[in-house]
Amino acid sequence: MRAVVVGGGKVGYYLVKALIEKKHNVTLIEKNSTTCKKIAEELNVDVICGDGSDVEVLKDANIEEADVVAAVTGKDEENLVICQMAKVNFNINETIARINNPKNTAIFKALGVDKTVCSTQVICNLIEGEFNSEPLQVIESINSGEMVLVEAKIDKKSAWIGKSVEQLKLPKECLIISIVRCEKVIFPRGNEDIIEGDKVLIIINTNRKKDVEKSIIGG
Missing domain, CATH: 3.30.70.1450 (Regulator of K+ conductance, C-terminal domain)
Known part of the structure; x- marks a missing residue:
């Protein structure tokens, strides 16, 4: 399974780490160059330094080949935009957004985000569950x-x-x-x-x- 994760903070870092351990193909997009360098040195993952709400950056991450896109930045509005772009511009079937303010859950759902979560492990389990055959x-x-x-x-x-x-x-x-x-x-x-x-x-x-x-x- 191929996943694109946007946001390299603590949530993004541990999500990417968990997915790699489960042998999935992951690309990370992160704005901060220092964070990108640190993650690239610590994890065996493709890292794109750029804005995940930029169409060209998403193309650089080969988002067209992704089975799922998880937007886990620290800003709810960014996560919403990224998921909508993945849906509208690249026809991604499965989008998952981190939500920091639970009051935004209904808005995200209404605007077409497939799943909204606030926990790294829950995000990982949702992704894993879409593509495994375990009972x-x-x-x-x-x-x-x-x-x-x-x-x-x-x-x-x-x-x-x-x-x-x-x-x-x-x-x-x-x-x-x-x-x-x-x-x-x-x-x-x-x-x-x-x-x-x-x-x-x-x-x-x-x-x-x-x-x-x-x-x-x-x-």
């Missing part, structure tokens, strides 16, 4: 990583299809908190059946994640 996507870490909130996307191959919640063989350290079905949230009882297309949100101990994955794929 569980980690949404957020809880209690210093001891537990995780995960999303199970139920496709036609899932062993959970047609089973009720109470029939699922899950670890006791696991709690199904909701099912998203056709944009509606269901708070399931034991007799609620799982169907194809459901997104099941689960809280589980990190060390039991593999057990839940095996249950989903029928292992």
Whole structure:
């Protein structure tokens, strides 16, 4: 997966670092030349020194080849402009913007930004989740990583299809908190059946994640 990250501050730095560790192809755009030099020396990443809201700079970063663009500068207005340019000028399917003021969330959504987040790890998980084939996507870490909130996307191959919640063989350290079905949230009882297309949100101990994955794929 190829990602373009705009903004080389702390959020951008650790986001790029995390994506590189996951073997993704990343290009970073940052205005400050000193920051660019420092990141280029520390990380194995292509760094473009320039304004991420400049069309020519985006072209230099080969944005046309990107699967996702993440705008994580310290200014909400810049992140909005960058995401809109990625959509309008380069037809990027997936844009993610860092938001510093939560009050701007509705505005960003209304103006076409696909996802808005305020956490480096959440941004990374969103990007990762768009392009991996694992049955569980980690949404957020809880209690210093001891537990995780995960999303199970139920496709036609899932062993959970047609089973009720109470029939699922899950670890006791696991709690199904909701099912998203056709944009509606269901708070399931034991007799609620799982169907194809459901997104099941689960809280589980990190060390039991593999057990839940095996249950989903029928292992």
